[in-house]
Amino acid sequence: LVVASQGIGLLRAGGGRKTEDGRTGYDRFTNAYFNQDGDAANQTNCKRPTFNSQNDDSVYYVAQPDFFRSKTLAPGASGAFSFDTAVGIGLAACQLFEEKGTEYFNGEELFNAFVNTEFDGATGRIQIDPKTTSRSVQSAFFVLYNSIGVLDKTGESISIELELASHTTAVADSESSEMAWVNFPGKAYRYADRSTEPP
Numbered sequence: 001l002v003v004a005s006q007g008i009g010l011l012r013a014g015g016g017r018k019t020e021d022g023r024t025g026y027d028r029f030t031n032a033y034f035n036q037d038g039d040a041a042n043q044t045n046c047k048r049p050t051f052n053s054q055n056d057d058s059v060y061y062v063a064q065p066d067f068f069r070s071k072t073l074a075p076g077a078s079g080a081f082s083f084d085t086a087v088g089i090g091l092a093a094c095q096l097f098e099e100k101g102t103e104y105f106n107g108e109e110l111f112n113a114f115v116n117t118e119f120d121g122a123t124g125r126i127q128i129d130p131k132t133t134s135r136s137v138q139s140a141f142f143v144l145y146n147s148i149g150v151l152d153k154t155g156e157s158i159s160i161e162l163e164l165a166s167h168t169t170a171v172a173d174s175e176s177s178e179m180a181w182v183n184f185p186g187k188a189y190r191y192a193d194r195s196t197e198p199p
Helices: 025-034 038-046 076-100 107-115
Strands: 009-013 119-121 124-126 142-151 158-170 179-183
Touching (some): 076 107
Antiparallel strands (some): 009 142, 119 124, 142 158
16 A cells, blocks of 8 residues: 555645745735634624524534634635635725726626736735636646655554645746646655656
């Protein structure tokens, strides 16, 4: 099984692009998230349903006043991407309000405004590719991990460890559809034969 796990990788989206201040958007996002106070915990709790089918208060988690500052639960990548989506839609709505002078607009108008929205978010610089209406490759950040099977000291069981290998980077002076893979310092993706050369 250790040998069989070689060459298996994990690809995931991440928020690691650095901004002008030298930090990533995710660094700023988690810093703000963890610095929320008891009012934020109360706001989170008040969104829970007041009734559940089991009629049991323990069904729903109750955030304590120090929930955020105690770093009980990190928001993770999905939280950061969800945050950026909500912010992008909100910025698009604000843009429409400024342009139209009214808060009334339809879904197509909101979608078109969203596609033209650009901002620094929790997952880096957010840019939408007008051709695909999805996040531009140049603003997205992907990370590739090596999957490494490690045999324990007894030789009876293995664990799978993930090791950072490569990440994407925008190709300078290119269209939004071009990106390249760059190895992390001292790292490389390892294939099934344990080499770093593609088969």
